[in-house]
Amino acid sequence: MPNPASPKAELEAIAQAVDRVATADAATLAELKTEYLGRKAGRLTGILRSISGLPPEERRAVGRRANELKQELEAAISSREAALESEVARPSDVDWTMPGRHRWRGAKHPVASVVDEICEIFRELGFTRVSGPEAETEDYNFTKLNIPLDHPAADEHDTFYLGPGVLLRTHTSPVQARTMERYEPPIRIVVPGVVYRRDPFDPSHSPMFEQIEGLVVDEGVSFVDFKAGIDYFVKHFFTADTAVRFRPSFFPFTEPSAEVDVQCQICHGSGCSTCQQTGWLEIMGCGMVHPAVFENCGIDSERYTGYAFGMGMERITMLRHGIPDIRLLFENDMRFLSQFVE
Amino acid sequence: MIVSVNWLSAMLGRELDPDDAAERLAMLGAPVEAIEHVRPALDDxxxxxxxxxxxxxxxxxxxxxxxxxxxxxxxxxxxxxxxxxxxxxxxxxxxxxxxxxxxxxxxxxxxxxxxxxxxxxxxxxxxxxxxxxxxxxxxxxxxxxxxxxMQLADTRMDLEVTPNRGDLLGHKGVARELGAAYGAPVKLAVIPDAPAEGPAPRMVKERGTVDGVEISIEDVEGCPRYMGAVIRGVKVGPSPAWLEARLRGIGQRPINNVVDATNYILFELNQPLHAFDLAKVRGNRIVVRRAHPGEQMVTLDGEKRELTPEMTMICDGEGPTAIAGVMGGGDSEVSDETNDVLLECAYFDPKRIRATRRKLKTSTEASYRFERGTDIEGMTDVLRRAVALIRAVAGGEEREAAIDVYPKPRKAQAVFLRPARVEHVLGTPVPQEEIERLLLSVGFPVAPKVGRLHVQVPGWRPDVTREVDLIEEVARLKGYDSFPVELRPLRPSVVPDDPVEPVKARVRSVLTALGLNEARSLSLSSQAGEDAVRLLNPLSVEDAHLRQDLLSGLVRSAERNWAARERDIRLFEMGTVFHAGGEGVPRESLWLAAVISGASAPPHWSSSGKSPDYDLWDVKGMFEEAARAAGADGSVVAAAAGWELRDASGEQRGRAGMLEADRPAWAAPLFGFELSVSAAEQPYVAYRGLATTPPVERDVALVVPDGVTAQAVESAMREVAGALLVDSRVFDEYSGEGVPGRSVAWRLVFRAPDRTLREEEVDEALRGVLTTLKERLGVERREA
CATH class of the missing domain: 2.40.50.140 (Nucleic acid-binding proteins)
Structure with missing residues (x-):
């Protein structure tokens, strides 16, 4: 160093040089590296070495600045090296149509997406989301819900038993009873969860499937409120112009009971194979809570009324995505699941 | 239930349009699942x-x-x-x-x-x-x-009848509904060539005799009412064409005139009848009693049946001839040689019939109807029509009025209905006159009282027992679609949200961001085991237990993916696992599991289409991130061949590592983890101030002897350096020539929040660290 300037001035000079790195070509970059950071005669290396010889009042400021600059310079050089390398790897006229670089992205299960979406729609109507056990007693699964085991209505529930009086729930409705026993109205809940029926696998049946149950209990809840609640859901889940119809039906735990059909989403009502030419798709069973259920759960059936509904998530998922076979939802085939990446 | 449109049209006195009728039935609660036009190829x-x-x-x-x-x-x-x-x-x-x-x-x-x-x-x-x-x-x-x-062209409708509406299992019941919809009265068809109806049956308690046959009821609970008629001198043969056509119209095969007549009444009036060959009724007696323990009989289908006392038996002078309401025995059937017929028209208790047919694992047209409740009040009319029909198609005489054994005649059912309650439940006023009109249209006579209506329930509607049943009738007959859709003010739920849901949502978002697809598997598994929960009635031995873990199911999913030639597998699942618990109810817990195999990133041309395969360090990283997302209260520690998640009390809450699998040669190794998910609330992030002072970095390469872990080194470093050491990160590992054990390089970052660290301070801290490492673990700085 012919003219040893003060370390401070030298540092400022080096700082100016950092900018040159950004535009340097490969040869210049190598020179710059040696000039500043060379082990033997690098200008910055020299300053760092000389710190101990400085007067104590300068030592600290110089040391700090020098270290800062070292880091900056190193980072700038390595970025420039990377940039030069990719330029070298490619001809100057880049083919911009070459594929970009991706990472794996996973998908939420389509059934889980539908469940969340439905729970969120009901949240807008003041519903909260709760759950309950999958292994249940006959008492909660049947008796409290006004399904006597000696009535043919119990036949619709082909049940897996675990022991005397203990079974895998055939619907999420036991959570209705558990909730009513624990809370005073107003109750507005949705209960998603898996349920079990002793049905072998076939394209439209599975021994286990996901259901969403809903329950409303309060003073003055009427059939009109019930229809409005279900209608609100349908219009928000499907489209605002989807036609809905309520057909009388029978469930032991509701009365009046209904089945809800929505206009077929495939043919828009003109008739197709999905809706078996009817123009309608059945999506849920529901109705006004039967007073016997209130009485079984310790709720005053004169004072309170309410409504309840239940629907199968696999079926709705299959309709939404055009999935032909329920088994696809349980096979965990990567080619299937990857289609649902958002 | 299959109904014939011709038959219904005849009852309603109008040509029904099948499509319109089906639509109306659907909106009354009996949807038509299929409409089939029947037209034999007889145009010529x-x-x-x-x-x-x-x-x-x-x-x-x-x-x-x-x-x-x-x-x-x-x-x-x-x-x-x-x-x-x-x-x-x-x-x-x-x-x-x-x-x-x-x-x-x-x-x-x-x-x-x-x-x-x-x-x-x-x-x-x-x-x-x-x-x-x-x-x-x-x-x-x-x-x-x-x-x-011959009215051979007909339309069949396959009606879905809910279990509460047994009355819709006969054409008359269906016609009644359509009659209400169309405003048309229901009339039974006139039987061609029918003789004048005979005298009304004679009602007796417990026992009585008709034309030399004694009938008695001992099991009054199982059989509250039993009527018998004797028709002598019938000629058994083919039925007339009109009768055969009616039965064929609903897909039934004609048998002979007597049996066809009883079937006609069954499908017309929903009352099962049984015709005995009187010559084969031994001792000219019928006794209705419970089966004796251990009693047996051979039924019509050739099966030998074990009987139990909950079953009601129809016996003759020597023993059982039929299991009441379910199935007859072969012996007393009407055949071509039959001259005299004993016709049974009875009411059997629905619960007892249900228990019987479940025990016998059989269901017949008769048991299906008795189980849903037949019309105990309408039996007299049914029997008189049945006798007239048999005489019309098979001849014969009824010499004496039928006997009606009815020990405890039932009172007609009545239910009170408050019009105000109708409005309260349905949410819209329904005028009292309309309520009365609607109920009467399906056979419920209404008498107004003060503030309420006295509604008589017809015998064919045993499902109607309380006020709400009538409210449903009003809503149904008025039409559900006639009620407004009107969102009215509501109060939000007092029930709190399930706290595990946000945790599940967080796990999903973290793992999908890491590239994993969410899987769903059956909870049923073949794995037995000490505290495995067994199903009493599984579909197959493969599915005879409830799963105790999620990981083995995911391994099988991976194998299925390999079978589909899929090399890159990334799956996770959240679900319930079950362990046998006290009092017969299993313990349930929520777990999370994942498997990964194959390329760790999608191939890209810039690296010649190759990306490194997942390895152990990938699964360890995912395990740690998943544990954090799942709110796991614990830490990941090294275990024999992989890692475990241990909670504060040292209990294992999860594990990770390489997995055994049935792997094709071309597949990459399979890694996975599982851990328990808890609903613990995650506290909000507490902001830490951003340092304004400069950091000082030091890279140190350490020679780590065999048996000393990186974790041990790192915790010693942190302990000694204290708060000044704000970050430490392994950035290299080397073992080989010139290094006893291995060399592990750390980058250490020192910083004080309140001042700029002096070089000497950092050097001193580092010296302290190195001294301790050497003393405690035998770890030394590697000489350059």
């Missing part, structure tokens, strides 16, 4: 009147018939023994095509030209009868198409 067959029967000139067994089929009289050679002058038969002219595809032509039979033929039921595929030609009893003129004359 017409009614022909035999005007004259002559002997065939050249054959003893043949006749020459002069047949008028609307286009002048033609000569037809006939071989049937039953042909008679003046009767009407199906006639097919030359050129006609019969159902089997046979095309007729005029041809000579023993020297005489036969112009077409008179047909038997079998030739027309209308039955099995082929002993003679089929006589058609009809008013239709000669030349009328047979399809029209």
């Amino acid at each position: 067959v017409v009614i022909g009147v035999v005007e004259k029967v002559e002997k065939h000139p050249n054959a003893d067994r043949l006749t020459l018939c002069h047949v008028d089929a609307g286009k002048g009289v033609v000569e037809v050679v006939c071989g049937a023994p039953n042909v008679r002058e003046g009767a009407k038969y199906p006639y097919a002219a030359a050129g006609a095509v019969l159902p089997g595809g046979l095309e007729l032509e005029a041809r000579k039979i023993r020297g005489v030209v036969s112009n077409g033929m008179l047909c038997s039921a079998r030739e027309l595929e209308l039955g099995t009868e082929h002993e003679g030609i089929m006589e058609v009893r009809t008013d239709a003129a000669p030349g009328t198409p047979l399809l029209e004359a």
Whole structure:
């Protein structure tokens, strides 16, 4: 160093040089590296070495600045090296149509997406989301819900038993009873969860499937409120112009009971194979809570009324995505699941 | 339940449009699952009147018939023994095509030209009868198409009947609903050639006698009412065409006139009947009693049945002849030799019938109806019509009024209905007159009282027992669609949200961001084990238990993916696992599991289409991130071959590592983890101030002897350096020549929040660290 300037001035000079790195070509970059950071005669290396010889009042400021600059310079050089390398790897006229670089992205299960979406729609109507056990007693699964085991209505529930009086729930409705026993109205809940029926696998049946149950209990809840609640859901889940119809039906735990059909989403009502030419798709069973259920759960059936509904998530998922076979939802085939990446 | 549109139309006195009727039934609660048009291929067959029967000139067994089929009289050679002058038969002219595809032509039979033929039921595929030609009893003129004359073209509707509406299992019940919809009264069809109805049955308690047959009820609970009629001198044979047509219209096979008559009543009025051959009723007695323990009988289907006392038996003087309401025995069936018939019309307790048929694992048309409740009040009319029908189709006399054993006659049911409650439940006012009109339209007579209505429940609606049942009737008959859709003010739920849901959502978002797809598997598994929960009635041995872990299911999913030639596998699942618990109810817990195998990133051309495969460090990283997302309270520690998640009390809450799998040679290793998910609330992030002071970095390469872990080194470093050491990160590992053990390089970052660290301070801290490492772990700085 012919003219040893003060370390401070030298540092400022080096700082100016950092900018040159950004535009340097490969040869210049190598020179710059040696000039500043060379082990033997690098200008910055020299300053760092000389710190101990400085007067104590300068030592600290110089040391700090020098270290800062070292880091900056190193980072700038390595970025420039990377940039030069990719330029070298490619001809100057880049083919911009070459594929970009991706990472794996996973998908939420389509059934889980539908469940969340439905729970969120009901949240807008003041519903909260709760759950309950999958292994249940006959008492909660049947008796409290006004399904006597000696009535043919119990036949619709082909049940897996675990022991005397203990079974895998055939619907999420036991959570209705558990909730009513624990809370005073107003109750507005949705209960998603898996349920079990002793049905072998076939394209439209599975021994286990996901259901969403809903329950409303309060003073003055009427059939009109019930229809409005279900209608609100349908219009928000499907489209605002989807036609809905309520057909009388029978469930032991509701009365009046209904089945809800929505206009077929495939043919828009003109008739197709999905809706078996009817123009309608059945999506849920529901109705006004039967007073016997209130009485079984310790709720005053004169004072309170309410409504309840239940629907199968696999079926709705299959309709939404055009999935032909329920088994696809349980096979965990990567080619299937990857289609649902958002 | 299959119903015939012809049959319903006849009851309602109007031609029903099947599509419209189906729509109305659906909106009344009995959806039609299928509509099937039935039209036998008999377009070429017409009614022909035999005007004259002559002997065939050249054959003893043949006749020459002069047949008028609307286009002048033609000569037809006939071989049937039953042909008679003046009767009407199906006639097919030359050129006609019969159902089997046979095309007729005029041809000579023993020297005489036969112009077409008179047909038997079998030739027309209308039955099995082929002993003679089929006589058609009809008013239709000669030349009328047979399809029209016999109402052979029909439409079947397959009705879905809910378990509460047994009354819809008969045509009359369905017609009643349609009658309410169309405003048309329901009338039963007049039975052709019926004799005048006999006297009303005589009601007795416990026991009585009809025409020499004694009937008694011992099991009054199982059989509250039993009626019997005796018809003597019947002639068993084929039914008339109209009766066969009715039964065929709903897909039933005609058997003989007596049995067909009882089936007709079954499908018309929903009352199962049983016809006994009186000659085979031993001792001329019927006793209705519970089965004795250990008693057995062979039923109609040839099965030997074990009987239990909850079953009601119909016995004769010597023993059981039928299991009440479920199935008869073969012995007492009506056959061609039967002369005298004992006709049973009974009401059996629905619960007892249900228990019986479940125990016998069998269901019949009769048990299906009794189980849903038949009309105990309407039995008298049913029996009188049934007797008239049998006499009309099979002849015979009823010499004495039927007996009606009815120990405790039931009072007519009545339910009170408050119009105000109707409005309260339905949310909209329904005028009282409308309520009355609607209920009456399906047979509920209404008498207004103060503030409420006294509603009488007809016998065919045993499902109606309380006010809300009537409110449903009002809503249903008024039409659900007539109620407004109006969002009214509401109060939000007091029930708190399940706290595990946000945790699940967080796990999903973290793992999908890491590239994993969410899987769903059945909770049923083949894995037995000490505290495995077993199903009492599994579908198969493969699915006989509840799963105790998620990971083994995901391994099987990975194997299925390999079988589909998929090399890159990334799956996770959240679900319940089960362990046997106290009091017979299993313990349930929520777990999370994942498996990964194959490329760790999608291939890209810039690296020649190759990306590194997942390895152990990938699964460790995911395990740690998943544990954090799942709110796991614990830390990941190294275990024998992989890692474990241990909670504060040291209990294992998860594990990770390489997995055993049935892996094809081309597949990459499979890694995975599982851990327990808890609903613990994650505290909000507490902000830490951003340092304004500069960091000082030091890279140190350490020679780490065998048996010393990186974790041990790092915790010692942190302990000694204290708060000044704000970050430490392994950035290299090397083992090989010149290094005893291995060399591990750390980048250490020192910083004080309140001041700029002096080099000397950092050097001193580092010296302290190195001294301790050497003393405690034998770890030394690697010489350059």
